[in-house]
Amino acid sequence: MIAGCAVLAIAAAPAGAAVVPDRAMAALAARLFPLLSAWPQSGREGPVATMLTARRQRIAACAGQAPCVLQAARWTDEERDTIAQAASRSGSHAAPDDGAPAGVMREIGGINAVIGVYGQGAPARYPKIDGPDPQQIAANAAAAVSMAEAGRDDPTTALDPSIGLALALLDANDRDEAIAFEPLDARFNAAAMARAKTLDWAHYRYTAIIVPGIGPEDPATPLSALGKLNVRMAAKLWREGRAPFILFSGGTVHPRGTRHAEAIEMAHALAERFGVPENAILVEPYARHTTTNLRNATRRLAALGAPLDRPALISTNPDQSRYIEGVVFAQRNQHELGYQPGRVGARLSPTELEFQPSALSLRVDPMDPLDP
Incomplete structure (x- = not known):
């Protein structure tokens, strides 16, 4: 598991600063989290908006401390259920055969798994060929927290900071196999x-x-x-x-x-x-x-x-x-x-x-x- 380590805070961008989308992270988000990364604005109201605001506040309260951010970014069962229930009303054209709620549940599970394996030292599904370098978990997780903060305005991660954090953890560990070809x-x-x-x-x-x-x-x-x-x-x-x-x-x-x-x-x-x-x-x-x-x-x-x-x-x-x-x-x-x-x-x-x-x-x- 990661020992406590502070992360340098990223200076707030000046008003009117340009957003610079990361094409590699956009491609990875589309592969891993197609429903969440394309979540429509119309689906960010009511209970979903309240839940997402509470999540952002919980993550912000960590003040950039990597172990705290990683734990705060994980989705609880209640949060997962809230957004899954809203998925059926999101109007997504990318819904799988078993419906958007089931697809969102899988994507939330994937985010939690990436945070657990690449940020908190949980065992990978296939440890012989997957997962991070055990000697670099803490350093790469700290870097990933900063990377996610630096890219917080990227449109593909706009729904929730956990999306950008999961992508940054994979990026920090050079695990971009999902879009390599x-x-x-x-x-x-x-x-x-x-x-x-x-x-x-x-x-x-x-x-x-x-x-x-x-x-x-x-x-x-x-x-x-x-x-x-x-x-x-x-x-x-x-x-x-x-x-x-x-x-x-x-x-x-x-x-x-x-x-x-x-x-x-x-x-x-x-x-x-x-x-x-x-x-x-x-x-x-x-x-x-x-x-x-x-x-x-x-x-x-x-x-x-x-x-x-x-x-x-x-x-x-x-x-x-x-x-x-x-x-x-x-x-x-x-x-x-x-x-x-x-x-x-x-x-x-x-x-x-x-x-x-x-x-x-x-x-x-x-x-x-x-x-x-």
């Missing part, structure tokens, strides 16, 4: 996106061949042996005409601190070694676990315009394939995501499984701030 489809998937607009999906049994990543365990190796195996198997299936696209999923995961994104490395190998054209390749370079491999693959299929009522094909090595088919994986999905990202269907071979995507995968999950 944005704009994803324009940068990496443009050719496939263009081809999909004129594609006759009925010509193919499967919408895509989904290939999850298998990371190496040393930072100098860009693609593991099993990753190379997965690439070769996918190339063969594509050449057989099983699906119009190969969709690689896997982020910068193993080992901790690696700069190699599994999906990007597999896509490079597919193009260079097997000559698969760019317009047949999709990358999803954010997933950090097998659960989110399938969730994020579904998101890319939806962005592609693929019919989600048709199956995709999962192709991976036998061990991972058995795991995806098993009860433990289904239980992990339910525990970590709160739903199944799709239905695992028929087994076609030791390395091939049918997969029926679920639109539930489109829900934002700020409880995993590196891949929401």
Whole structure:
């Protein structure tokens, strides 16, 4: 936990001073907290206004003391319920399938989790690859409090100081993985996106061949042996005409601190070694676990315009394939995501499984701030 440490107060900006929006923080806010960061002015009245004023006063009373600010910025259950109840009347166009109140509840939970992990030393969900440097928690948390105060007028954090504080804590720890490849489809998937607009999906049994990543365990190796195996198997299936696209999923995961994104490395190998054209390749370079491999693959299929009522094909090595088919994986999905990202269907071979995507995968999950 953080020891008491004072933070230099940020001088008040002179009247009429220009607001300088932070584009990186705006992008991160849109990814992690889409409902809260775009909360309309019409939703800041009545009980919500009273609650938000009390929160600002509670945080201001800390006079810049980092441990106090961090605790004061956490949302209580009563505060969370107040704003969630107002969410249904906010008129947001970004509401998830289970409604704006449920989405706001997840976003508030994400803010509290980021403050707890990156500011107060709570354990990360996946401590081997996530979370802050234990030796830098106090210093980075103090810096984050000052960073949040300096950016308090940023429009994306205007609703409540906790939004800016959560973003600043991630920024202070260089944990911006959630936006590292944005704009994803324009940068990496443009050719496939263009081809999909004129594609006759009925010509193919499967919408895509989904290939999850298998990371190496040393930072100098860009693609593991099993990753190379997965690439070769996918190339063969594509050449057989099983699906119009190969969709690689896997982020910068193993080992901790690696700069190699599994999906990007597999896509490079597919193009260079097997000559698969760019317009047949999709990358999803954010997933950090097998659960989110399938969730994020579904998101890319939806962005592609693929019919989600048709199956995709999962192709991976036998061990991972058995795991995806098993009860433990289904239980992990339910525990970590709160739903199944799709239905695992028929087994076609030791390395091939049918997969029926679920639109539930489109829900934002700020409880995993590196891949929401």
